Amino acid sequence: MSCLVELIDVRVVRDERAILDGVSLRVARGEAVAIIGRSGAGKTTAIKVVNGIVAPEAGTVRLDGQSLAASDLVALRRRIGYVVQGVGLFPHRTVAENVGMVPRLLGWPQARIASAVESILDSVGLEPAHYGGRYPHSLSGGEQQRVGIARALAPEPDVLLCDEPFGALDPIVRRDLQELFVRLRRERGTTMLFVTHDLAEALFVGDRVVLIDAGRVVADSDAREFTSLADPIVRRFVDASGLGGEQ
Amino acid sequence: MNRAFALEIARLSGEHVVLVAVSVALAALIAIPLGIACTRREAIGRPALRIVDAIQTIPSLALFGFLIPLPFVGGIGAKTAIVALVLYALLPILRTTVTGIRGVDSVVREVGVAMGMTPRQLLVEVELPLAAPSILVGIRIATVTGIGLATIAALIGGGGLGTLIFRGVAMVDARLLLAGSLPAALLALIADFGISRVERRLSAPPSRDTRV
Ligand SMILES: Nc1ncnc2c1ncn2[C@@H]1O[C@H](COP(=O)(O)OP(=O)(O)OP(=O)(O)O)[C@@H](O)[C@H]1O
Numbered sequence: 062m063s064c065l066v067e068l069i070d071v072r073v074v075r076d077e078r079a080i081l082d083g084v085s086l087r088v089a090r091g092e093a094v095a096i097i098g099r100s101g102a103g104k105t106t107a108i109k110v111v112n113g114i115v116a117p118e119a120g121t122v123r124l125d126g127q128s129l130a131a132s133d134l135v136a137l138r139r140r141i142g143y144v145v146q147g148v149g150l151f152p153h154r155t156v157a158e159n160v161g162m163v164p165r166l167l168g169w170p171q172a173r174i175a176s177a178v179e180s181i182l183d184s185v186g187l188e189p190a191h192y193g194g195r196y197p198h199s200l201s202g203g204e205q206q207r208v209g210i211a212r213a214l215a216p217e218p219d220v221l222l223c224d225e226p227f228g229a230l231d232p233i234v235r236r237d238l239q240e241l242f243v244r245l246r247r248e249r250g251t252t253m254l255f256v257t258h259d260l261a262e263a264l265f266v267g268d269r270v271v272l273i274d275a276g277r278v279v280a281d282s283d284a285r286e287f288t289s290l291a292d293p294i295v296r297r298f299v300d301a302s303g304l305g306g307e308q
Numbered sequence: 309m310n311r312a313f314a315l316e317i318a319r320l321s322g323e324h325v326v327l328v329a330v331s332v333a334l335a336a337l338i339a340i341p342l343g344i345a346c347t348r349r350e351a352i353g354r355p356a357l358r359i360v361d362a363i364q365t366i367p368s369l370a371l372f373g374f375l376i377p378l379p380f381v382g383g384i385g386a387k388t389a390i391v392a393l394v395l396y397a398l399l400p401i402l403r404t405t406v407t408g409i410r411g412v413d414s415v416v417r418e419v420g421v422a423m424g425m426t427p428r429q430l431l432v433e434v435e436l437p438l439a440a441p442s443i444l445v446g447i448r449i450a451t452v453t454g455i456g457l458a459t460i461a462a463l464i465g466g467g468g469l470g471t472l473i474f475r476g477v478a479m480v481d482a483r484l485l486l487a488g489s490l491p492a493a494l495l496a497l498i499a500d501f502g503i504s505r506v507e508r509r510l511s512a513p514p515s516r517d518t519r520v
């Protein structure tokens with residue numbers, strides 16, 4: 062399998078502090094990698110390095126074998142779906158306009174945009190006729206979050222970056238969307254980087270789990286083996302999640 | 309009040325509206341792009357804001373006086389008056405453009421960038437629509453204060469309702485003073501009301517709820 066996303070020895074420095082300190086990460090095409098770690102560990106920063114929102118001070122980022130530093134970021138970003146931590150819907154645009162934004166930037170014909178918007182709203186459990194014309198402020202937190210997910214998925218991106226996409230969702234919708242993600246991977250072969258605090262979710266959605274702590278990758282393992290790793294930071298995570306019972 | 313006098317008030321009110329409308333429009337054409345540039349580059353932003361701030365501190369009577377001897381922009385007449393009014397209208401529009409654009413939620417801006425908007429698309433699709441209500445506040449302030457300031461234009465032959473006011477002062481005639489200042493006050497109220505309505509229409513739906 063070819064490597065779609067590659068971070069090699071990436072270093073990001075803010076206020077004279079390395080918030081990513083030599084992070085290397087390879088994601089194969091079609092693979093789903095869950096990134097976990099404590100608050101402030103550098104998960105969001107790692108995600109933002111992939112779409113060039115954060116430019117690293119050192120190290121290399123490659124997408125599809127091409128260095129990000131030498132790429133046309135605008136064109137490249139339109140192939141990368143991004144579910145931002147904090148939703149960030151355009152408040153002056155309706156739900157349908159939010160979701161159809163990237164397809165519009167890509168110059169899709171109107172009819173194709175409309176049908177893509179409709180089908181993806183349906184997939185995230187929002188009745189298109191009821192929600193399409195509404196403005197973000199009139200939605201609940203969980204509905205907004207689902208619109209954010211739909212917006213990232215609508216253009217059928219090659220790579221999907223998700224930063225705690227399910228935080229505001231009730232357990233039922235959350236499970237529905239986790240299953241949607243798994244299904245999307247099967248159907249579209251979407252490559253995913255998925256940040257979450259929830260280890261169970263990481264194991265469910267991810268083929269691989271990467272644990273970042275204080276700007277470093279401390280564990281990078283197959284999801285099936287993660288809970289049996291001996292690393293002390295992993296152990297604390299596993300124990301705190303109550304998933305280490307069989308140990 | 310005889311018919312001729314009423315017609316004169318109407319004519320001078322018309323001149324007044326033209327003076328203010330032309331100067332606020334010109335000021336917006338300068339201040340909005342300048343404001344956008346200010347948010348793009350600190351090196352433009354700081355000096356531009358400082359200069360426009362400084363202009364505002366010049367007493368209006370003095371500014372009209374300073375402009376008269378200048379070539380091209382100066383002299384006696386409506387043109388000079390408009391130049392002075394433009395200079396005063398710059399500050400509120402520039403300030404509200406800058407604060408409006410800077411006030412756009414950083415997450416929303418980041419999403420725009422992350423979805424592959426060019427800087428131009430980000431400006432047109434995200435920043436300007438979200439800053440529009442703020443920019444309109446600047447235009448409203450510039451218009452309302454401009455209507456008051458424009459009365460001084462008569463001093464340098466710019467016409468407008470100030471003509472009646474200055475005549476009233478010279479002749480110590482309260483009737484003339486009122487004939488100049490009441491229509492000016494009325495124009496200011498109408499402008500304030502009209503532009504506020506547009507502001508409300510343009511403001512993003514979230515604030516539309518809370519402002520009604
Ligand atoms: N622009 C910045 N300037 C200074 N420090 C920053 C900046 N961005 C991030 N940081 C710091 O870098 C660290 C990592 O931030 P990051 O957002 O990547 O954490 P995270 O793992 O996503 O945390 P959370 O789970 O709380 O979202 C934090 O300590 C944060 O304060």
Ligand SMILES: [Mg+2]
Nearest residue numbers: 104105146224
């Ligand atoms: Mg984060």
